[in-house]
Amino acid sequence: MTLERRSFLAGAAALGVAAPAAAAAPAGPMYGMVGKMTAKPGMRDALAAILVEGTAAMPGCLSYVVANDASDADLLWITEVWESKAAHAGSLALPAVRAAIAKGRPMIAAMETVAETAPVGGAGLR
Template sequence: MHSSARNLPRCLREFVRGSPDRHRAAHFLLPTFAAAQGTAMCGLVTRFKAQPGRREALVSLLLADVDGMPGCRSYVVAEGPADADTIWITEVWQDEAAHKAALQRPAVKASITAAMPLIASFGRQRETRVVGGYGLGERRGYAKEDTGE
């Protein structure tokens, strides 16, 4: 059983123990109870528009150097399928302090500065309190060599 599963209520510990994939069950349930321990993950969902015809360049910039951000559990850049200029970013951070610290990193500041001329407008940013989900226990990155490109 995952070592942190001891923090779960007894009935859920038994569920994890009896699950065929104990680690996946623990990773799914543990973030749900992190909030009760005062360590809630925070999430951000942001929509914005690239300058006309500049979305591909902006996406490339947003995906550059995303590895190695301490406290980042998930960082997803997605294109809006109905609009050639819309971009969505969904982020999950260990906590709000980790996100604020990332914004102070020189590489992040440089990326933001480089991205600004490519952004036409910002939509509303939504903050969320992340309570769980698949993939949050271990951050996996995308690499071109994984696809054979």
């Protein structure tokens, strides 16, 4: 299956749970995404490791969670919350994100953005 470039970049941005944003929260709506990534058979753990390793923080990232699907041995769920849609877009240019893309791409069978969201709050969010 051909991967949509933007979807791949968004999924590959999962380089670890980012540090919370600075104390001053920006005005405007937060931006969220839920992604579904299918690893090639037997490669889920290696792909998940790539997605959670790397930087300790991505500017504007409030939460980035990579989770194994409970019933599909090849499926990962990626849930992210950003200060803004612009902060998310900016993350796609980070060298660490680009390196993760190059490293993880051969392990991915398919991926899709399941939903874009407008988070309103929650544990750890402004």
